[in-house]
Amino acid sequence: MRNLLPLFLLFVLSVGPAAAAYVEVTLLGTGTPRPDPQRFGAATVVEAGGRYFLFDAGRGVTVRLRQAGVPLERVRRVFLTHLHSDHITGLADLWLTGWIWGRPGPLELYGPAGVGELARHLEAAHGADIGYRTGYTGLDGAAASMGATELEGEGVVYDEDGVRIVAFTVDHGPVKPAYGYRLEFRDRVVVISGDTTYSSNLVEHARGADLLVHEIAAADADLLARNPRLGRVMAYHTDPQQMRRVLADARPRATVLNHVLELGLGARRALDALLEDHPDTLHLGQDLLRVGVGETIRVIPPPRGPSAPHP
Numbered sequence: 001m002r003n004l005l006p007l008f009l010l011f012v013l014s015v016g017p018a019a020a021a022y023v024e025v026t027l028l029g030t031g032t033p034r035p036d037p038q039r040f041g042a043a044t045v046v047e048a049g050g051r052y053f054l055f056d057a058g059r060g061v062t063v064r065l066r067q068a069g070v071p072l073e074r075v076r077r078v079f080l081t082h083l084h085s086d087h088i089t090g091l092a093d094l095w096l097t098g099w100i101w102g103r104p105g106p107l108e109l110y111g112p113a114g115v116g117e118l119a120r121h122l123e124a125a126h127g128a129d130i131g132y133r134t135g136y137t138g139l140d141g142a143a144a145s146m147g148a149t150e151l152e153g154e155g156v157v158y159d160e161d162g163v164r165i166v167a168f169t170v171d172h173g174p175v176k177p178a179y180g181y182r183l184e185f186r187d188r189v190v191v192i193s194g195d196t197t198y199s200s201n202l203v204e205h206a207r208g209a210d211l212l213v214h215e216i217a218a219a220d221a222d223l224l225a226r227n228p229r230l231g232r233v234m235a236y237h238t239d240p241q242q243m244r245r246v247l248a249d250a251r252p253r254a255t256v257l258n259h260v261l262e263l264g265l266g267a268r269r270a271l272d273a274l275l276e277d278h279p280d281t282l283h284l285g286q287d288l289l290r291v292g293v294g295e296t297i298r299v300i301p302p303p304r305g306p307s308a309p310h311p
């Protein structure tokens with residue numbers, strides 16, 4: 001009987017219930033155009049079904065991927081929410097360094113009209129380097145290119161091996177179209193807002209999601225009164241009052257705030273009050289914060305601060 005135990009265990013392991021669907025989300029950059037060592041440019045990576053999906057590629061994304069322990073050569077797809085600079089200035093570094101690190105093919109971009117032109121211009125700008133490295137070091141020139149899929153309207157933009165990604169439009173004022181993304185892996189749903197003010201379309205796509213990664217912007221009223229330009233900026237972002245509506249209307253299981261814009265001394269108080277009103281389900285994002293999305297949702301802060309190198 002004792003000899004049959006390993007066989008029995010093998011049987012249990014092979015016919016046991018399928019592993020519960022699990023998705024891991026890492027905030028790589030939670031900042032804005034402000035050069036902030038604690039908050040790099042907008043970027044979020046989702047690991048689902050053994051693959052990595054990157055949403056936006058702001059300043060420092062390549063460094064943060066390395067700190068998060070994500071192999072650069074395995075980042076093959078980038079979904080851009082819109083073409084504001086703080087969401088794309090890390091792209092050239094990611095594209096070229098990933099290539100040097102052995103990415104086996106082109107970096108595939110998805111995003112609004114203009115993504116193709118962005119890719120072609122970056123390729124032209126870095127043509128000399130690509131020439132040096134393919135000619136002398138023998139790197140694969142084909143993998144030094146970028147594919148570009150320009151989204152038309154809304155709908156499924158990726159559907160492979162059980163991972164489905166849906167693009168939907170959000171409301172980022174004059175930046176049209178600006179997209180949010182909904183990633184589905186089996187019964188798990190993660191929604192990335194991109195930059196937006198309150199968007200009923202986002203609420204529709206985020207309703208009941210496991211995790212919503214949503215932008216936030218808070219500003220002092222007197223500051224806005226004195227500075228009309230800041231007022232225009234705030235008008236296409238989501239303030240704490242609007243965030244309350246998003247949470248009440250969409251009711252995701254958990255939400256993390258990214259793209260954290262704080263203008264004035266009262267902004268932090270407004271954010272703190274928002275967080276205090278949703279103590280178990282709402283979290284202030286920080287760079288390298290991870291969220292494990294499974295039967296339970298685990299929010300894992302960066303162990304030694306966002307600037308510390310990953311062990």
Ligand SMILES: [Zn+2]
Pocket residue numbers: 082084172175195
């Ligand atoms: Zn923007």
Ligand SMILES: [Zn+2]
Pocket residue numbers: 032033042084086087195259
């Ligand atoms: Zn932005």
